[in-house]
Amino acid sequence: MGLFTTLKDKIFGHPDAKRAPAPAAPPAAPAAPIVASAPQPQPVDVEATLAYLAEKSGQPSNWRESIVDLMKLVDMDSSLAARKELADDLGYTGDKNDSASMNIWLHKQVMAKLATAKA
Incomplete structure (x- = not known):
């Protein structure tokens, strides 16, 4: 998924990405051996990140309803050709x-996929 992956990476990898609080981990079983593992990336609060970017831009943005504004907010090409490519990807x-x-379909799909995406 070329353009969706680019869009997701621009949000999740943005230096100002707002990290969601980590869910409480269930207690480990006492008999379980301790195994070191790579730290898991913290989830990104997409809503908070996009709201912050919109506020920081100082420009009016309707990113909550407009795929064009959402793409512009993360510095992506929002031309019709780019949106058609994103439509193909999705x-x-x-x-x-x-x-x-x-555009309406794209926005719904992108927001749904972002809600379930991992960094």
């Missing part, structure tokens, strides 16, 4: 010449 089967419908 499996859009509708008419790409109906940009309004495509």
